[in-house]
Amino acid sequence: MPGRPQPRQGSADYAWLITGPMVLFSSACLAYFWVTDPSWYQQWLGGLLILGLYYLTQRATFNIVVRRSSFEFSMTELAVVLGLFYLPHAMMILAVTGGMLFTQLWTGLTPVKLWFNVAKAAASASASLLVIAAFPPLHDADPGTWGILCAAIAVNQLVSLVTLAGVMSVVNGLRAGQDVFRASWSGLAIAATNAAAGLLFLVALEASRWSALLLIVLVAALILVFRSYADFFRQHRTLADVYELTQAVQREKTDNALPDVLLGRVRALMRAEFATLWLAPQGRYPEVLLSAHVENRGLLDLSPVPVTVRERVLEQHRPVAVGPKFEANEDLAAQLRAAKVKDVVIIPLRSGQATVGTLEVANRLGDNRYFRDGDVQVLETVAAHVAVAVENSRLVDRLRYDAYHDRLTAMPNRRRMLDALAESVQVQVEDEVVAVLLFDVDGQRNVNESMGHAAGDKLLAEVAERLRGIAGPGALVGRVGGDEFMVTLRTEGIEATIDLATQMRERLRGPMTVGSLTLDVDTAVGVSVYPDHGSDPETLLQRAELAANAAKVLPYGVQPFHPALESRAVRRLGIAADLRRAIDNDQLDVYFQPKVTLTDRHVLGVECLARWVHPTHGEVAPEDFVAVAEHTGQLARLTEVVLTAGLRHCRAWADADRPLSIAVNLSARTLLDSRFPDLVQALLEEHGVDPGQVTFEISEPGMLNDIERVLPTLYRLRDLGVRLSVDDFGTGASSLGYLRQWPVHEVKIDDTFVQGMATDSGDLAIVRAIVSLAREFGLTVVAEGVESELTLDLLGEMGCEIGQGYLFSRPLPFERLEAWLSAQTEPESTPTGEVRRLRAVI
Numbered sequence: 001m002p003g004r005p006q007p008r009q010g011s012a013d014y015a016w017l018i019t020g021p022m023v024l025f026s027s028a029c030l031a032y033f034w035v036t037d038p039s040w041y042q043q044w045l046g047g048l049l050i051l052g053l054y055y056l057t058q059r060a061t062f063n064i065v066v067r068r069s070s071f072e073f074s075m076t077e078l079a080v081v082l083g084l085f086y087l088p089h090a091m092m093i094l095a096v097t098g099g100m101l102f103t104q105l106w107t108g109l110t111p112v113k114l115w116f117n118v119a120k121a122a123a124s125a126s127a128s129l130l131v132i133a134a135f136p137p138l139h140d141a142d143p144g145t146w147g148i149l150c151a152a153i154a155v156n157q158l159v160s161l162v163t164l165a166g167v168m169s170v171v172n173g174l175r176a177g178q179d180v181f182r183a184s185w186s187g188l189a190i191a192a193t194n195a196a197a198g199l200l201f202l203v204a205l206e207a208s209r210w211s212a213l214l215l216i217v218l219v220a221a222l223i224l225v226f227r228s229y230a231d232f233f234r235q236h237r238t239l240a241d242v243y244e245l246t247q248a249v250q251r252e253k254t255d256n257a258l259p260d261v262l263l264g265r266v267r268a269l270m271r272a273e274f275a276t277l278w279l280a281p282q283g284r285y286p287e288v289l290l291s292a293h294v295e296n297r298g299l300l301d302l303s304p305v306p307v308t309v310r311e312r313v314l315e316q317h318r319p320v321a322v323g324p325k326f327e328a329n330e331d332l333a334a335q336l337r338a339a340k341v342k343d344v345v346i347i348p349l350r351s352g353q354a355t356v357g358t359l360e361v362a363n364r365l366g367d368n369r370y371f372r373d374g375d376v377q378v379l380e381t382v383a384a385h386v387a388v389a390v391e392n393s394r395l396v397d398r399l400r401y402d403a404y405h406d407r408l409t410a411m412p413n414r415r416r417m418l419d420a421l422a423e424s425v426q427v428q429v430e431d432e433v434v435a436v437l438l439f440d441v442d443g444q445r446n447v448n449e450s451m452g453h454a455a456g457d458k459l460l461a462e463v464a465e466r467l468r469g470i471a472g473p474g475a476l477v478g479r480v481g482g483d484e485f486m487v488t489l490r491t492e493g494i495e496a497t498i499d500l501a502t503q504m505r506e507r508l509r510g511p512m513t514v515g516s517l518t519l520d521v522d523t524a525v526g527v528s529v530y531p532d533h534g535s536d537p538e539t540l541l542q543r544a545e546l547a548a549n550a551a552k553v554l555p556y557g558v559q560p561f562h563p564a565l566e567s568r569a570v571r572r573l574g575i576a577a578d579l580r581r582a583i584d585n586d587q588l589d590v591y592f593q594p595k596v597t598l599t600d601r602h603v604l605g606v607e608c609l610a611r612w613v614h615p616t617h618g619e620v621a622p623e624d625f626v627a628v629a630e631h632t633g634q635l636a637r638l639t640e641v642v643l644t645a646g647l648r649h650c651r652a653w654a655d656a657d658r659p660l661s662i663a664v665n666l667s668a669r670t671l672l673d674s675r676f677p678d679l680v681q682a683l684l685e686e687h688g689v690d691p692g693q694v695t696f697e698i699s700e701p702g703m704l705n706d707i708e709r710v711l712p713t714l715y716r717l718r719d720l721g722v723r724l725s726v727d728d729f730g731t732g733a734s735s736l737g738y739l740r741q742w743p744v745h746e747v748k749i750d751d752t753f754v755q756g757m758a759t760d761s762g763d764l765a766i767v768r769a770i771v772s773l774a775r776e777f778g779l780t781v782v783a784e785g786v787e788s789e790l791t792l793d794l795l796g797e798m799g800c801e802i803g804q805g806y807l808f809s810r811p812l813p814f815e816r817l818e819a820w821l822s823a824q825t826e827p828e829s830t831p832t833g834e835v836r837r838l839r840a841v842i
Helices: 011-036 040-059 076-086 089-107 111-133 143-172 174-182 185-207 211-251 258-270 307-316 330-338 373-404 414-425 444-451 453-470 494-508 537-551 567-574 576-584 622-632 635-655 676-687 700-705 707-720 735-739 751-756 761-776 789-798 814-824
Strands: 061-066 069-074 272-279 288-293 320-322 344-351 354-364 433-441 476-479 484-491 510-514 517-521 523-530 558-560 589-597 602-614 618-620 661-666 694-699 723-729 746-749 780-784 802-804 825-830 833-838
Touching: 011 089, 011 111, 011 143, 040 076, 040 089, 076 089, 076 111, 076 143, 076 185, 089 111, 111 143, 143 174, 143 185, 185 211, 211 258, 211 373, 258 272, 258 288, 258 354, 258 373, 307 320, 307 330, 307 344, 307 354, 320 330, 344 373, 354 373, 373 414, 373 761, 414 433, 414 476, 414 484, 414 537, 433 453, 433 494, 433 537, 444 453, 453 476, 453 484, 453 494, 453 510, 453 517, 484 494, 484 537, 494 523, 494 558, 523 537, 537 558, 576 602, 576 622, 576 635, 589 635, 589 814, 602 618, 602 622, 602 635, 618 622, 622 635, 635 661, 635 676, 635 694, 676 707, 694 707, 700 723, 707 723, 746 751, 746 761, 751 761, 751 780, 751 789, 761 780, 761 789, 814 825
Parallel strands: 523 558, 602 661, 661 694, 694 723, 723 746, 746 780, 780 802
Antiparallel strands: 061 069, 272 288, 272 354, 320 344, 344 354, 433 484, 433 523, 476 484, 510 517, 589 602, 589 802, 602 833, 825 833
8 A cells, every 4th residue: 555654575584584593403403313212203192192282282372462463372381391201302393393383274374474483383392302301311200300391391482482582573673572572471471380280280190191081171171261361361451451541532632642642552452553543624623644553653644444444434424344353344355455454443433423533443463363343342432532532622622712713703813913912022123013903993883783783793704804815924813802903013114004004994995795785894093013102912902992093083094003092091190199099098999799609599708899989080990990000009009908808897797607708809910929928818817817718819811921920929829728719711811721730729700701601602612611621620610790590590500609790799888788688698507607598589
């Protein structure tokens, strides 16, 4: 078969380099013993008996496979011991040679292997006889005779092992010969046991010839026991190998690494020359065809199995086995012979009702060994685990892909664009800038309102396709908002960027067909460049958005960023001093939002949230004053205010015998402060609160930005006994890869996924996957943004433990929280104290 790895041309003939000398050695020994004992032929009857016994013990074999050959260890030492004692030397050589010849003719081996085995048996027997000849003639079955016979058997085994290792080294290389020695220990142990049994038989025969009848029965029983043990050992080893293989498959999480883990183990388990994994092309997943071969350490991108055999599996959706031991599918046997494949087993990999690939083994090792029905069952068991592993790895991959791509346009989403922008700004090139162009589609909202969201989605898809077509080869295009598209690339400077943005906007304009209408769609383009307008991706994108908003009122529709556009940022700076005074004068309020167990509706704790009503501007959005606190160094004090208020009330609830835990949000910047764990410990001791009653929620995207720097603080907090939660889970990059490394106890699913799961199958799949993965890692799952009974029921079915959202309660000040607890909950006694249980969700 083209591309199939070929052994060295004529390599099997190299076996004659070992066989020839063994034949000469055996012939010389036979001639010598013939001359020294001319009357040897008179014991022809004993020779026939030993020949028959040798043949029968050869048929009771224990098979060990090394590389492409099978090696048989049998009970022949029993016959050899008796023959060495009773037969003339020349007769012994002929009896062993004849017995081995009849055995090999029965198996139908190739001439090279047949004559090697016959010559090996003759040479081993000859070497044993030379040991016997070196001592006085054997007459009695005394201990001296035992020692001589044991020495002869040892030499017999040594010659057999050395010649076997020699022929394997000559034919398949030195490593194959070493493998023979490594695989020989069990055979040597069996040979020693057989020799001891032979001596027992000898002693019995010397005591009474009639004991031969009992010995015949005993030999038959030993053969049956030996075969039963071999079958049991093989079954036990198979079960152990299957278990180890399935565990290795389950630990592997990606399609790319699965063949490396799987195929070598499958090939060894099934004792096959080839083990192949084929995965059909599916969507963005390409076709996979990889094989493990007995003589190659790496994987090969080929398979010896004809394609028509695999097509039969895909047609019938069931296993297909072709070979001498299988009666079905005989019409495919000719194709196997043409491909020089003696037998094959192919198992479909199923995902639901669909077949996504196949697991295949070809060419059972050993010339007289073939796959059987039991092998099909074993491979089916392995294939079931492989199919699950493939499906799970692709599910995780799809989740990761969805986390980085927009569903509607298949473009990179905001997270992916920011990651790419972060990589770009790290590479500085002389006379070049990193440009960010933000395209805001004008009139998208009108299309949604007048023609429906389906028409609006079609419009966005058309814009995405056009923008992808007009962007240069070095540009990355993504969708970063509902009607916002971002293009990032390198340009010569701000002027060149503005010219490029103007050209792209003009090419993007023009009539677009949406349903039965043709619309003229316009865009506003905001421009920012690194390093002139910012040093980090978030700032560059934010300033491009500010510029795009300003461009909407311009006739030419393109606006570069300038500082005057940052009105909101200026407003934030204006309230910085007021925020400091509010913190100093205890003018910030702390609100509490209940967290409820989904199984029994117990209110187990609250999340503490800061609120601020400015005397002039009114209520300030939390994201605004938190951002101000971060930029002005007041974040630590703000966090301390919220934590202190939470601990004070937590202590009061505990004293009232109705304990409630508290959760406090932490910024990644807070975790960079090495003194923060000491502050937490001091506050816990001051208020006498059990650390297990406190949970710190850290935003996943924030942690990812400085993961290496925040990990020491996370570990110190964990060692204090407080609980750690990953907030906004699912919105950060590579969250699945980092989750196992973080010392966290809980994940909190972002409300964007929870709120959409009742109507969006994509959000539902993401939430389901997050719950499943978190439970696999032993983490508690909290869903925020629970706003409907349907969402509540779906979360309960998935196994989500805790919910939080407007369905239960909005964030409330302390007095209203107490009123809510009195009105909406009822006490329930537990061993840990009083627990408040929801009467009903309204």
